[in-house]
Amino acid sequence: MTDLAATDPLPKPKRDIAPILLPIALALAMIPFVGSTSSWLTLTAASLAMGMMIFIMASGLTLVFGLMDVLNFGHGAFIAVGAYVATLILLPFAAAMQADSLLMNLAVLAPAALLSMAVSGALGLIVERVLILPVYGQHLKQILMTTGGLIVAEQTLYAVWGPQIIPLPLPTSLRGSFIIGDVAIAKYRLLAMLVGLVVFVAIQLVLNRSKLGLLIRAGVENREMVEALGYRIRRLFLGVFMTGSALAGLGGVMWALYREQVHASMSDDLTVLIFIVVIIGGLGSIGGCFIGALLVAMVANYGGFLVPKLALVSNILLMVAVLMWRPRGLYAVTSR
Amino acid sequence: MMILSGDPPRSRVLTLILVVIILALAATPYLFPGAKAMNVAAKICIFAALVASYDLLLGYTGSVSFAHTMFYGIGSYAIAIALYSMGPNWGAVATGIVVGLPLAALLALAIGLFSLRVAAIFFAMITLAVASAFQVLASQLSWLTGGEDGRSFQLPELLRPGTVLIPKSFAGFEFNGRTLTFYLVFAASALMILALLRVVNSPFGRVLQAIRENRFRAEALGFRTVFHLTYANCLAALVAASAGILNALWLRYAGPDTSLSFSIMLDILLMVVIGGMGTIYGAIIGATIFILAQNYLQSLMGVASKAAAEAGLPLLPGLLHPDRWLLWLGLLFIASAYFFPTGVVGRLRNAGTKKA
Numbered sequence: 001m002t003d004l005a006a007t008d009p010l011p012k013p014k015r016d017i018a019p020i021l022l023p024i025a026l027a028l029a030m031i032p033f034v035g036s037t038s039s040w041l042t043l044t045a046a047s048l049a050m051g052m053m054i055f056i057m058a059s060g061l062t063l064v065f066g067l068m069d070v071l072n073f074g075h076g077a078f079i080a081v082g083a084y085v086a087t088l089i090l091l092p093f094a095a096a097m098q099a100d101s102l103l104m105n106l107a108v109l110a111p112a113a114l115l116s117m118a119v120s121g122a123l124g125l126i127v128e129r130v131l132i133l134p135v136y137g138q139h140l141k142q143i144l145m146t147t148g149g150l151i152v153a154e155q156t157l158y159a160v161w162g163p164q165i166i167p168l169p170l171p172t173s174l175r176g177s178f179i180i181g182d183v184a185i186a187k188y189r190l191l192a193m194l195v196g197l198v199v200f201v202a203i204q205l206v207l208n209r210s211k212l213g214l215l216i217r218a219g220v221e222n223r224e225m226v227e228a229l230g231y232r233i234r235r236l237f238l239g240v241f242m243t244g245s246a247l248a249g250l251g252g253v254m255w256a257l258y259r260e261q262v263h264a265s266m267s268d269d270l271t272v273l274i275f276i277v278v279i280i281g282g283l284g285s286i287g288g289c290f291i292g293a294l295l296v297a298m299v300a301n302y303g304g305f306l307v308p309k310l311a312l313v314s315n316i317l318l319m320v321a322v323l324m325w326r327p328r329g330l331y332a333v334t335s336r
Numbered sequence: 337m338m339i340l341s342g343d344p345p346r347s348r349v350l351t352l353i354l355v356v357i358i359l360a361l362a363a364t365p366y367l368f369p370g371a372k373a374m375n376v377a378a379k380i381c382i383f384a385a386l387v388a389s390y391d392l393l394l395g396y397t398g399s400v401s402f403a404h405t406m407f408y409g410i411g412s413y414a415i416a417i418a419l420y421s422m423g424p425n426w427g428a429v430a431t432g433i434v435v436g437l438p439l440a441a442l443l444a445l446a447i448g449l450f451s452l453r454v455a456a457i458f459f460a461m462i463t464l465a466v467a468s469a470f471q472v473l474a475s476q477l478s479w480l481t482g483g484e485d486g487r488s489f490q491l492p493e494l495l496r497p498g499t500v501l502i503p504k505s506f507a508g509f510e511f512n513g514r515t516l517t518f519y520l521v522f523a524a525s526a527l528m529i530l531a532l533l534r535v536v537n538s539p540f541g542r543v544l545q546a547i548r549e550n551r552f553r554a555e556a557l558g559f560r561t562v563f564h565l566t567y568a569n570c571l572a573a574l575v576a577a578s579a580g581i582l583n584a585l586w587l588r589y590a591g592p593d594t595s596l597s598f599s600i601m602l603d604i605l606l607m608v609v610i611g612g613m614g615t616i617y618g619a620i621i622g623a624t625i626f627i628l629a630q631n632y633l634q635s636l637m638g639v640a641s642k643a644a645a646e647a648g649l650p651l652l653p654g655l656l657h658p659d660r661w662l663l664w665l666g667l668l669f670i671a672s673a674y675f676f677p678t679g680v681v682g683r684l685r686n687a688g689t690k691k692a
Contacts, residue, residue: 071460134674143400143460144609144673151602151666159654159663268598272468275461283458309476316469319462320450 019330023294030302038182043301049189051297052196057251058274060244066284068237074146076271077153082116082249083256097171105171120249124242157264166262276315280322282329341537350684365515378586380627385525387607388532388619389575395614398548403463406470407440407573409596411580416487416590424490444573448566471596486591521582612679621680634658
């Protein structure tokens, strides 16, 4: 070991890139199986779009667990609430949605998404104060309370909106695909990818480049120390929880448009999916969550194309495989 | 005392309630010979055993599993498929049991070894994922399971309602094959609950409680925690599968809605919490309250909903609609997890000790 002079920069921590390579390797390995390049490109684009949407929904869950050590089984409720709230704007303004102008469409979509985020975020505030605040540090009770919250939220949605499926058609200008050569990439998927990337980059920037992010990361590592330095970590927790809920609401809107329908049971199905993603990524890790979401989406898309029957259990198989390799997920958060 | 494994209810009121419940259940075919009352009573018996086995996990080891209905479903489907494909004979019943129980135990072993090894928090999420995959699998493999329709089947001759064992002229009520099935369910459930009481009061059960309180310390004392947790998981799965077998035998049907659905899982969770975690007796109380509410409160809600609709109140008819009863149960669930985490049994026991 050479001695370090005081002016030398600190040695950089080793970057663990194996998990990053995993989705790339998986995508490349699928080329010979899928056969034609054009369908491979279409499938890959579809996986990326789906993965980004799942990431948006799951990021809040993993953040909340990482920072607050709270396992929110009711996270799916925020997704469903977001989707339902969006219909409040999207359905009355259906005419603007059907107009063949991207600007008009976005003028309806953007406020709908913002309202969803606002309502989910506000709901997050209530849930955090009422359900989670009394049970910090008690996993068993957290699971019970948030599961109860999920039931109540879902049943309230049923009571208010009724049990039927609400169709939610895509706006006209986002329908159809861009055709490049013989590769078809759906326009909406492109938008989903874009939004997903923006969210990912934004979270990464805030976490790694801002003082707020520094405090959050410090809180993950050692909560008491941050408190001792005079920061009100409770307020930080609340902020993260609301952000996570708002992101889930955004994800809900995007997922509802992707499926072109809204139903209260979507919270159940998606809860399972985002749990798998969060476990694969390593509880608390945003990067891991991103890669996990991509992996899940890839397995669903390639698997659905190659062996449709396998698609039923592919997520479980993926989870088993990843946990065999890294028992605590791709990027284990060290303090847990 | 021996039969209760030295763990009596420890509260006079509780003892009284339990005795009343058990006597009422045992006398149901005589007191309320209607089909609905019998169904409710049989369901209470089956769920009391199922919930008690879940209590072994939740209350005694402190690990939340969402795969309990999966084991319940394995038992149900095993017996249903066996009786469906082999015809209504005792050989098929035996085959269902011999296939179903080890399958459930093996699956529990695999899940346990896989997820309990890592971190306790993973267990809840992984069981949820595995259970949902199993549910999808069961509804998709329709050649085996009958898909969404499930499998209806015939019972062996002896257990059919048409088989009159003691005619009405003899004892005042007819003891037929259906009654015999009911007592089979009753006895098997009682046996399972007593066996679970034995388990939780054994040294093994004490270790489970130690793990619940402080896993690290239990490990430091030299107990192999993964072994104990996995063992408890397998035992709970076995009892759950047995309860599933009873359920299928009683309903003469196994399908996703009666044995696998996630809402049953929530029901079980609610029953444990309402009854009282870590008591086993809580299972009987929780199952009784819950299933009575499920069957009789819903009609009450229907009346209330109609009244609210006639009064022209907004939103309230929707909230009081009988299909929304889970909403109120969810609120009750949160309230009970918050205000009396020890459940009915814990409350009664505490009240007893305070007075004394």
